[in-house]
Amino acid sequence: MANTKKPLGIDIANAKSLFDFLKDYLPIDTPWTSFTHPATKEKYTIELQNSSNLTRDELTTCFSLVEESSKGDYSASKQGWKPAAKRREMRLLELKYLLVRSTKPRDGEETGKPGDIEAFVSFMPTIEDDQEVLYVYEIHLAPSLRRSGLGRRLMGVVESVARRIGVEKVMLTCFTRNKVAKGFYEGIGYGKDEFSPLPRVLRDGREVEEAYVILSKRVGGVE
Numbered sequence: 448m449a450n451t452k453k454p455l456g457i458d459i460a461n462a463k464s465l466f467d468f469l470k471d472y473l474p475i476d477t478p479w480t481s482f483t484h485p486a487t488k489e490k491y492t493i494e495l496q497n498s499s500n501l502t503r504d505e506l507t508t509c510f511s512l513v514e515e516s517s518k519g520d521y522s523a524s525k526q527g528w529k530p531a532a533k534r535r536e537m538r539l540l541e542l543k544y545l546l547v548r549s550t551k552p553r554d555g556e557e558t559g560k561p562g563d564i565e566a567f568v569s570f571m572p573t574i575e576d577d578q579e580v581l582y583v584y585e586i587h588l589a590p591s592l593r594r595s596g597l598g599r600r601l602m603g604v605v606e607s608v609a610r611r612i613g614v615e616k617v618m619l620t621c622f623t624r625n626k627v628a629k630g631f632y633e634g635i636g637y638g639k640d641e642f643s644p645l646p647r648v649l650r651d652g653r654e655v656e657e658a659y660v661i662l663s664k665r666v667g668g669v670e
């Protein structure tokens with residue numbers, strides 16, 4: 448008997464070549480491949496990559512951005528800071544990266560090489576709690592790029608990809624103690640997901656928040 452089960456949107460998305468993923472899911476009507484810092488007027492490029500295409504140096508730069516902004520939060524949590532595990536996670540096969548590079552030549556020299564990575568967001572079409580979602584693994588900007596509107600812009604691109612793949616929501620994990628990130632996500636429409644862990648209730652009745660919260664935003668259906 449023929450298998451009539453409809454293929455999952457996330458499986459279709461994950462099976463695509465980088466070229467087809469870009470063509471089929473990245474925004475067509477809104478330009479997303481460049482960014483100008485509104486205060487410094489510096490220009491940046493944005494590109495899509497597969498985790499497997501990142502060079503060792505590029506992965507190290509992305510890892511350093513994570514370490515710089517989140518090592519403290521990991522260290523304060525039960526799981527602790529595990530650099531080797533984080534590096535392995537950052538190489539997961541189905542992870543996609545939006546890499547933001549400076550257009551300034553390195554060391555003031557015209558080398559023709561791409562500029563340094565100064566921000567990135569990584570995401571994966573996946574199943575979470577029986578639902579197809581786009582999971583944002585990391586978003587990290589160098590300090591000079593924070594509060595520039597770039598975070599909002601990158602998340603907007605990710606949400607547009609989610610809509611075009613046809614998943615219901617974009618989901619992510621945020622450390623409860625990272626108040627800036629929590630404020631950022633709430634500011635762009637994310638709320639506590641129904642599957643976020645509930646606070647632990649101590650014997651004396653006091654509630655202790657978990658170290659992390661799962662946030663999500665409905666993006667609903669195909670664009």
Ligand SMILES: CC(C)(COP(=O)(O)OP(=O)(O)OC[C@H]1O[C@@H](n2cnc3c(N)ncnc32)[C@H](O)[C@@H]1OP(=O)(O)O)[C@@H](O)C(=O)NCCC(=O)NCCS
Pocket residue numbers: 516517586587588589592593594595596597598599600620621622625627628630631632634635
């Ligand atoms: C969190 C982060 C990605 C946000 O990106 P960003 O470019 O700085 O944020 P934006 O400028 O796009 O801000 C969008 C909205 O988020 C909120 N927001 C962002 N930063 C904020 C801050 N420091 N304090 C209060 N609200 C903030 C505001 O509502 C803001 O809208 P507004 O500028 O119109 O007021 C960035 O600050 C960052 O990389 N931080 C370090 C890494 C990190 O913590 N990553 C998250 C791991 S879960």
